[in-house]
Amino acid sequence: MNAVDFFSFTTEAWSAANAVAALLSLTAHWVTESFERMSAVLKVLLLNESHTGQYLATKYEEMLASWKIPLVKVHLVFRDNAANMMKAMHDQASPSFRCFAHSLQLVVNHGVLAHQAVLDLLATCKKIVGHFKHLTTAYSKLQEMQEQLQLPLHRLEQNVKTRWNHSLYMLMSVLEMKMALVAYAFEHIFTVLTQYPANLAAKVVAALEPIKETTEAILADSTSWLFHW
Structure with missing residues (x-):
């Protein structure tokens, strides 16, 4: 040294x-x-x-x-x-x-995820995902719906409160499976995203994806280890 x-x-x-x-x-x-x-x-x-x-x-x-x-x-x-x-x-x-990466985290937390409408949206999506995470039979049925609609057999992502990117992944997965979720709701008592929250989810995803890409580019540098996202 x-x-x-x-x-x-x-x-x-x-x-x-x-x-x-x-x-x-x-x-x-x-x-x-x-x-x-x-x-x-x-x-x-x-x-x-x-x-x-x-x-x-x-x-x-x-x-x-x-x-x-x-x-x-x-x-x-x-x-x-x-x-x-x-x-x-x-x-x-x-x-x-x-740290620039930490500044981006604050932008996301205070500029996007702190709005009540977004918080309500995340709560609804978390409830949707939780339904399938806790019921194996429900998840199997959802996979059947995906196959029938020729959708990718992806899994719903659960939100993690301390990681904003998991909120993004959850919204993306719910939007991706929207048709399968609607098909599932026809046969079960189940809440799905209506037009307004679905549109809001799409806007939130559009806003967060560039920040996600920028953050990943920063984290590719080993000197940015201190940022926990």
Whole structure:
């Protein structure tokens, strides 16, 4: 590490959905003399206090110190948009920049998925998918409908609250199977998307697909590891 003049870093604090632990990670990125791009996870710390900017700044400094990396060697830190992380970098006088992929996530969450009409649409689609996920006989019947209508034998996708792309996949799958779902509803007491929510679903898919493609392009770069979508 001492042979490298400057480092860039990615860092993020997060909590696992299935655990009470909170973690702070630090990944270093640098270029060798032969212009080969390198990266390495330097540290993952357990956070056992409130995630204030001051506390995160102390932990960030601690991680750098454990590798004997002085602040003068920090070229840039990519971080999320949280105010506490912004303050931590400011307090340590570390040049930092917000993660573009995380900014896209905020655009989706606050600009699209936060609207009540969209929330109602997602709730309806989740109920539709849940019906077939919990009833094997219902799913078998739906597959029969797909075969009769010569539709692809794809599965309905369930929504995952913490991953906006799963909301997109769910809407896409419901729209793709719309005719099969209508055919199923003729024989069973079952709710399907009427014209307005179906049109809304198509508009949401059209809005989110370009963001999905952009996000995938960003994530193809290993330096964008910190974005969890």
